[in-house]
Amino acid sequence: MRATTIFRSVLQFPHTRVWSVEFDPFGLLVQVAPTTKVPRCSGCGCRVHAVHDSRARNWRHLDACGMPVTLRYSLRRVRCPRCGVVIEMVPWAEPKAGFTHDFEDHVAYLAQQASQTTVAATMRIAWRTVGDIIQRTMSRRRKPNLLHGLEHIGIDELSYRRHHEYVTVVVDHGSQRVVWAHEGKNAATLGRFFDDLGPERAARIKTATLDMSGAYIEAVSTRVPQATLVFDRFHVQRLAQDAVDEVRRAEVRALEDAGERETLKKTRWALLKNPWNLSAMEARRLAMIQKDNRRLYRAYLLKSSLCDILGRRQVNVVREKLEQWISWALRSRLKPFKKAAKTIRKYIDGIVAIVATGLNNGRTEGLNGKIRVITRRAYGFHSAASLISFIFLCCSGLVLNPVFKPSPLLP
């Protein structure tokens, strides 16, 4: 059998002819061409007759028996009445991609399973290229209709690039999937989501979980007024944790001014962790705070009791306990807690709704955790688009398979 015939059966590209197979210094070089004589425009896909010029181009394909395979074709530039002068469309790759569809699909499959560094090393491509490939694959493979049938949504902001830039993410609590994401974190950003959703689907939204940031609250209450607002338990707890931190810093400063430096060193985690997670050393530090620093210990008690209240199950009890907590915090003579208490009083309905709707379960936290891991891994991403396509790759329920070509003799 001739090598060209074998390669046509191995590659299995639609509408593609194999002209020759030879070795070059890098591995195997396969000359290919589309079977249709009349080129298609890569912008709009229509057939165009006017050829501007052509230039030889290479595409990296999956290795054959461990040897790199390169496809080569003289790519034509065409003059399209709609798109102007653009390159022609080829059946084996995306316009402007240096890799075949199969290669990119394989990279995307691996990126779902392994770290970006592993993928880059396995496929012998640059770390950045992994991001570019995922972006292209996701624009081809992203699931349609992700916005259908939404009832309970969660809205969250993610910071990346060391907290300099933000992405707004919308998840579906029903399917536990990311359904929408966009660069930015203000009311206008979230407004785009409701634009994409359209009035009919927006009218079916029953609840929205979100943090206590004014921007999102404004967008949700104007665009889906029927929806119940539910504040994320994680964010409510964060209010108290941040307040403890603020009290601790103020106490450290006061001690420094008085010339006593050492006593509050390394107490941050002892104060922020749940009591059952404390190490022996941290428990000792906490006991010392209880003995030596009444203000800081009061802050610690306020924080832990708020976490306890949010863990309860009866709606009435939660409301009652929250009101007691607010008045305790307001009397605490701790400025950061007074501020937190006012915020909690303002949004108490949405906080009680955490318990009432039961939307505060571990599964949601699991999804949020997964998104955060991806974001942390993505510090090197150079654009929001790369990060968003990575989030969709791993959290939108997309099922990818490794590339497999059956033998042509398979019955």
Ligand SMILES: [Zn+2]
């Ligand atoms: Zn066109």
